Amino acid sequence: MTDDAAGRQEIWVEKYRPERLADVIGHPDITDRLESYVARDDLPHLLFAGPAGVGKTASAVSIAKEVYGDDWRDNFLELNASDERGIDVVRDRIKNFARTSFGGYPYRIIFLDEADALTSDAQSALRRTMEQFTNNTRFILSCNYSSQIIDPIQSRCAVFRFSPISDEDVATRIREIAENEGLDYTEDGIDALVYAADGDMRKALNALQAASATGDAVDEEVVYAITATARPEEIEGMVTEALDGDFTAARSALDDLLTNRGLAGGDIIDQVHRSVWNFDVDDEHAVRLLERLGEADYRIAEGANERVQLEALLASVALQAEN
The missing domain is CATH 3.40.50.300 (P-loop containing nucleotide triphosphate hydrolases)
Incomplete structure (x- = not known):
């Protein structure tokens, strides 16, 4: 070798x-x-x-x-x-x-x-x-x-x-290593790595190395594919449909993430949690959503069916919108 x-x-x-x-x-x-x-x-x-x-x-x-x-x-x-x-x-x-x-x-x-x-x-x-x-x-x-x-x-x-590492520090370190390794990368690729890592530098470096192995430029599409992470807008779109009372559309989006994309239920819970304050809802609705997230997260951790719990979460949000 x-x-x-x-x-x-x-x-x-x-x-x-x-x-x-x-x-x-x-x-x-x-x-x-x-x-x-x-x-x-x-x-x-x-x-x-x-x-x-x-x-x-x-x-x-x-x-x-x-x-x-x-x-x-x-x-x-x-x-x-x-x-x-x-x-x-x-x-x-x-x-x-x-x-x-x-x-x-x-x-x-x-x-x-x-x-x-x-x-x-x-x-x-x-x-x-x-x-x-x-x-x-x-x-x-x-x-x-x-x-x-x-x-x-x-x-x-x-x-x-030790707190999670800031997005700025993660991005700076990723750029340094990418340049040291001679990688082609885009800024949206760096942003995607930072989002997927969520303050975990080890996860960021592993994802960067995996993305580099594809032979393509490290861009947003490659990063989300190799990290099995949904784009923030996909998560926000799914929950927004439930918030608007359209459970069928929200359930369809969830099915795509679980079945076609292969995401884990716990990871979807984490991503929804990170996006709660990005939704156009008042504090009361945000608090109730967080409460339901906590319940679903606990039940999944205890061995409950991921799909059932996530659909129940979206159903609860949709019913709350109708009321």
């Missing part, structure tokens, strides 16, 4: 992963505080909370690279709690790593990704492990929902809350 072919096959999320905290995009206040910890050699236990693809793992790895330099892999243990949820992983792998002798550094770092997937027993064991090895080990925990982390662990950590 040629070097050029190998380069094309490299995953861009890894190729463009930040090497330093200063390279992490979208969270200058957080990275400034983390850099001060590293500069003072005073790293506490850390808890990173926030949605996927916003820089939690990138920040943890960047800390390790800045603290250990070329030795970071030997002093940094990364575990994914969603794959290893039981108490045994805390008792065995974490303790064994924390006990291992090492030289040249005052502590090692254990990064536990998706820590909110740990069972309560595992979190209790983790708390005791954090106490036992606090002299030579620092823990960085990453989670989507900090409320799922028990209070004794939260109180032992400096908590950082």
Whole structure:
């Protein structure tokens, strides 16, 4: 395989992963505080909370690279709690790593990704492990929902809350990478990538790489096709028809999205939610629509039929319009 072919096959999320905290995009206040910890050699236990693809793992790895330099892999243990949820992983792998002798550094770092997937027993064991090895080990925990982390662990950590990355920052980074890779792209293609990503930089880069593989210019049509995302105007048109009382037309639009386009019901719920305040309705109608969205989203998450729930949502909106 040629070097050029190998380069094309490299995953861009890894190729463009930040090497330093200063390279992490979208969270200058957080990275400034983390850099001060590293500069003072005073790293506490850390808890990173926030949605996927916003820089939690990138920040943890960047800390390790800045603290250990070329030795970071030997002093940094990364575990994914969603794959290893039981108490045994805390008792065995974490303790064994924390006990291992090492030289040249005052502590090692254990990064536990998706820590909110740990069972309560595992979190209790983790708390005791954090106490036992606090002299030579620092823990960085990453989670989507900090409320799922028990209070004794939260109180032992400096908590950082990562918000979705702004559309402007996502667009800027996409343009930089597209130009670095020599891609042809259009501005509506960039806008589509930003919309599809919804603040998730990892999703944006994966979509950009997938779009580039088509061999065509990265434009709006290509992006919406490869990301299985409906155009904002399609979602707004479907809901507007329901708001106007035309359930039949709204149901037909929904059927096209689910059957012909292959969109998932949960993704349609998310897109409708993002568009609620774009509809020409008063606050009362918007609030009722949000209430129905919440019900449908919960029922789908609990295993209800997506099509039934979405049709019921549109029917409820259409009936409300008639009244």
